[in-house]
Amino acid sequence: MxxxxxxxxxxxxxxxxxxxxxxxxxxxxxxxxxxxxxxxxxxxxxxxxxxxxxxxGGVDAHCHLDQPMPSPMRMADDFDTGTRAAACGGTTTVIPFAAQEKGQSLRAAVDDYHRRAKGKAHIDYTFHLIVSDPTEDVLTRELPELIQEGYTSFKIYMTYDDLKLDDGQILDVLSVARAHGAMAMIHAENADCIAWLTKKLESVGRTAPRFHAHSRPMLVEREATHRAIALAELVDVPILIVHVSGREAVEQIRWARAHGLQVFAETCPQYLFLTAEDLGIDDSYQGASCVCSPPPRDKKNQEVIWNGLIDGLFTVFSSDHAPFCMDGTEGKRPDGQEVKFSHIPNGIPGIETRLALLYSEGVLGGRLTLEKFVELTSTNPAKAYGLHPRKGxxxxxxxxxxxxxxxxxxxxxxxxxxxxxxxxxxxxxxxxxxxxxxxxxxxxxxDGRDFHARSGQGRFLTCGKPTLRAPRA
Incomplete structure (x- = not known):
């Protein structure tokens, strides 16, 4: 020795x-x-x-940092403050999103995101891609090249007008994932149902933050989850359903697992610790602080999510950190105004509190073993996105x-x-x-009291292929 x-x-x-x-x-x-x-x-x-x-160290595999937003909105956390908060909460690797804008090349989005991160991160990081404009060039050249270079995961939206893909586009992108061994993450909510409900609510003056939950009932998530599973089954490719909020989507994932499909699932702290009442029980604007999609459900659905963490339904526990301030002009009050629920920036902060919440109420609360805690918060996300065993x-x-x-x-x-x-x-x-x-x-x-800055010492990591296998139901 x-x-x-x-x-x-x-x-x-x-x-x-x-x-x-x-x-x-x-x-x-x-x-x-x-x-x-x-x-x-x-x-x-x-x-x-x-x-x-x-x-x-925790691997937060779903967080948003300095992601480009339409004016006047701006995320409060960049790669400096976001990775500082992550480290103080026990997270040592983050995976935010390089988001393609419609009309923009995917490569341009990646280059822009590298510029945003350069010299700022205190901990290691990599990027998921967001594919919002799957042109022929993106599908046949850019996306395969980027996967080969180590960007081996991407997110598909089924809602939000500036991000959503139709079913044919989703099939095209999933086909690229299958051909090149990438992991596709899907935000599963039915955009047309949300738009129809929002129009109905606003027509009768129901515009306060609490009506955000009314515009996104569980059936909206259930239908989209079912459709995402069907599209993945058609292509024969694994998918990961992100930020699952309650029973109806969980039932769809359990069905898929029972039929041998490789469907992974992620949930987040807001679905264990918040409810729809946190969006407000009256028309107060304070409920804007908890506007996120899908919205928090009720206490019974919290138990469904806990049970899914305990029995292995959920693969990954992420923060979905989306940092918008309540005050000022760039966050939850665009231009300083109280706006209709449909115009409130979606998302809540949670990158620093994710691990402690689950350790405290899961492990020390007697719901989860230490092994399961590590699996959900570190090992499985590292495996899902090609970082294990370097991480996790x-x-x-x-x-x-x-x-x-x-x-x-x-x-x-x-x-x-x-x-x-x-x-x-x-x-x-x-x-x-x-x-x-x-x-x-x-x-x-x-060190438990003070943060020790490592600006720029966080490294960008290239990712390998996913190494997860979904358990049978």
């Missing part, structure tokens, strides 16, 4: 991976884990983790991205968070744990 000391040794950790929980030391050199075991030689630095759980596990050769957990009372208040958004929808919640230390590439980026 070499007498050269390791850069860092974490002592007596309670190591949690997606398959095991065990006591061990972890040795780190040059930003990688080099040894996991007992009686490891000394390090230049050492951390005593006796009695504390150590998990792989604690093993020799993996990046030294780690979280040491502090268990104890932690009250969420926005002034304790590190994003650039002026609110959190989880204000006042008392949790049972929070990351006590976050390592990114073997360096302390969050």
């Amino acid at each position: 070499s007498s050269t000391p390791f850069d860092l040794v974490i002592r007596q950790a309670r190591v949690a991976t997606a398959s095991d929980v065990f006591e061990a030391d972890i040795a780190i050199t040059d930003g990688r884990i080099v040894q996991v075991g007992h009686g490891i030689a000394g390090g230049v630095r050492e951390i005593d983790a006796r009695g504390r759980v150590v998990t792989p 596990t604690i093993a020799p050769g993996s990046d030294a991205d780690l979280v040491i957990w502090d268990e104890g009372e932690f009250k969420i208040t926005n002034d304790r968070l590190h994003h650039a958004v002026d609110y959190t929808p989880y204000e006042g919640m008392t949790l049972k744990a929070w990351p006590g230390l976050t390592l990114a590439g073997g360096e302390v980026v969050w």
Whole structure:
């Protein structure tokens, strides 16, 4: 054994991976884990983790940072503030979206997003693509080339006028995914139903934020989920249904699994911790803070989502961080005005609170094992998007991205968070744990009290092919 000391040794950790929980030391050199075991030689630095759980750094596989928006709207978080908040919440890899605008080449969208990220990220990152204009050139040249270059996942929208594809276009894009081994993510809501309901609601003056949920009932998500599954079955390609909100979409995914289809599913904190009442019980505009799509449902549907996390229906637990401020002119009040629900920017912040919410209420609440927590928040997203085993596990050769957990009372208040958004929808919640230390590439980026900036040290990662297999129902 070499007498050269390791850069860092974490002592007596309670190591949690997606398959095991065990006591061990972890040795780190040059930003990688080099040894996991007992009686490891000394390090230049050492951390005593006796009695504390150590998990792989979180992989947030669905978040929005500095994504181009129509004026006057602007996302509050860029790659600086967004990755700062992620790191302070235990996330060490983020996958936001390079979004193609209609009429724009996909390559131009990727180049623009690299410019937005350059020199800012504190942790590692990669990009999903958003395909909104699948021209012949995009389908036959650009998208296959980008997949080959390591952009191996993309998102398809079935709603939002500036992003949605029709069924024929979806089939075309899914065919490219099948031919080139990419992972297709689908936002499943029926755009025509939403437009019809919105018109009906607005015609009788029902325009307050709470009516956002009325315009997007569960059947809108159910129908689109069913259709997405059918289109994927026709092409014979795996898909991942993102931000699943409740029972009716869950039932469609269970049906698909029972029939042997490779259908993966993602959910988010808002469907466990918020309900439609958070959009308002009157016509107050404050409910705009929780406008997201699909909208939060009710308490019974929260239990459906919890059950799906417990029994393996859900593959990935992401934040869907979409950071719009409540005050000012660029967020939830465009030009400083209270607007109809249909014009409120969709999305809520959650990149920093994602892991602690699930650890506190899932693991410490007795609903989830540590192994399942790691699987949902780190290992499975790394596998789904071609980053495993570099990310998502604690093993020799993996990046030294780690979280040491502090268990104890932690009250969420926005002034304790590190994003650039002026609110959190989880204000006042008392949790049972929070990351006590976050390592990114073997360096302390969050020590439980202070953030240690690593501007520009976050690396862009190219992705391999997905390595997930959906379990049978």
